[in-house]
Amino acid sequence: MVKRRVYVAKVEELPPRIGFAMTVDDKKIAVFRLSDGRIKALENVSPYRQGPLAEGTVSGEYVYCPLYDWKISLLTGKVQEPDEGQVPTFEVEIEQDDVYVWA
Template sequence: MTEKIFLTTKNTLLPQIGRSVSIGNKKIALFQLSDGRITAIEDFCRLTDGPVLEGTVSGEYLYEPMRDYKISLIDGCIQDPDEGQLKVYELLIEDGDIYLKGASL
């Protein structure tokens, strides 16, 4: 059986608006993309030393709110001309409940 940690329910998410959840000392930003997919990335950008939760979502990308870095919500990569990567968390969605797979912490 896969270890999983409950985060929230799908009906608490709004398309293209981030939602923050905390697991211990880790902050995770959840996003529901316009096509309905749900992604989770760490809610901290090392380039700005700040959160990414309030960034603007466009397609599969998040524009970081402090410096407008373009970050892939699929693989966490910061796009050219900048560089870096945010941790992406693997999710499990069952009956409208969203879980973090325990091994992805």
């Protein structure tokens, strides 16, 4: 499947530490602006019972699943031990003040 660049929002439209949910084709994506200004994107589905990660609590470089409190890296998508799993991540590109994801 060929990835394409998809517009998300202006940087200032993404509040820090609050998830922004979007769908591209059949992919559910959660986009986050970290407190240091970096923007990260991962699949908006927790590996356990498919909780919506965009509704999770963000702390540093992690998001906590709103249903089961699993700690997931916003950098790698890896679920932290003792839980197991991996969430797909998406490349983010910022051009001027426009945020794009490759999906």
